[in-house]
Amino acid sequence: MAEKSAASAGLTDEQIHELVQKSHQAKQRAYAPYSNFRVGAALHTEDGTIFTGCNVENASYPLCCCAERTAIFNAVTEGCRTFRAMAVATDVESEFLAPCGSCRQVMREFGTDWTVYLTKPDLSYRTMTVGELLPCSFGPDDLNKPKVKGQ
Ligand SMILES: [Zn+2]
Numbered sequence: 001m002a003e004k005s006a007a008s009a010g011l012t013d014e015q016i017h018e019l020v021q022k023s024h025q026a027k028q029r030a031y032a033p034y035s036n037f038r039v040g041a042a043l044h045t046e047d048g049t050i051f052t053g054c055n056v057e058n059a060s061y062p063l064c065c066c067a068e069r070t071a072i073f074n075a076v077t078e079g080c081r082t083f084r085a086m087a088v089a090t091d092v093e094s095e096f097l098a099p100c101g102s103c104r105q106v107m108r109e110f111g112t113d114w115t116v117y118l119t120k121p122d123l124s125y126r127t128m129t130v131g132e133l134l135p136c137s138f139g140p141d142d143l144n145k146p147k148v149k150g151q
Contacts, residue, residue: 009044009084009115016117019050019086020089023089024123026042027039027040028040031054031056032055033057037091038055038090039054039067039068039088041070042087043083043085044084044085045084046083047080053071055070066102068106069103081110082110082111084115086116087117088116091121092121093122096126099133105134105138109139112131112139113129113130115128116133
């Protein structure tokens with residue numbers, strides 16, 4: 001059962017289901033001894049490869065890394081920078097949770113038009129785009145805009 005909005009990533013229902021399932025499988029590997037808040041992510045790249053990530057916490061709390069960024073960094077490390085969709089999984093049953101602000105900005109680095117599936121443990125999902133998750137965003141193109149000359 002899907003609560004749909006906005007853009008489709010051009011994935012079939014079967015591909016979406018697989019991506020959602022893989023995000024929940026990745027969640028099983030979360031290292032979250034401090035928050036006990038497990039998160040998983042599965043990222044579908046342009047060529048159909050799926051990269052996963054889980055949150056990895058640390059006794060030095062600021063060093064924790066979210067599942068979404070782990071999946072993106074995994075993909076970039078393997079040479080993939082064009083993404084069609086990401087599914088994000090938590091253990092929360094009552095609502096579709098969205099990525100944190102840091103992850104939204106990292107997603108936005110790779111475009112605003114790709115899809116994010118916010119999922120629940122029952123594998124239902126809500127569809128959003130990166131642009132909907134982070135409106136009025138700052139991105140790579142902004143660095144090249146005309147600037148006043150410094151003194
Ligand atoms: Zn995050």
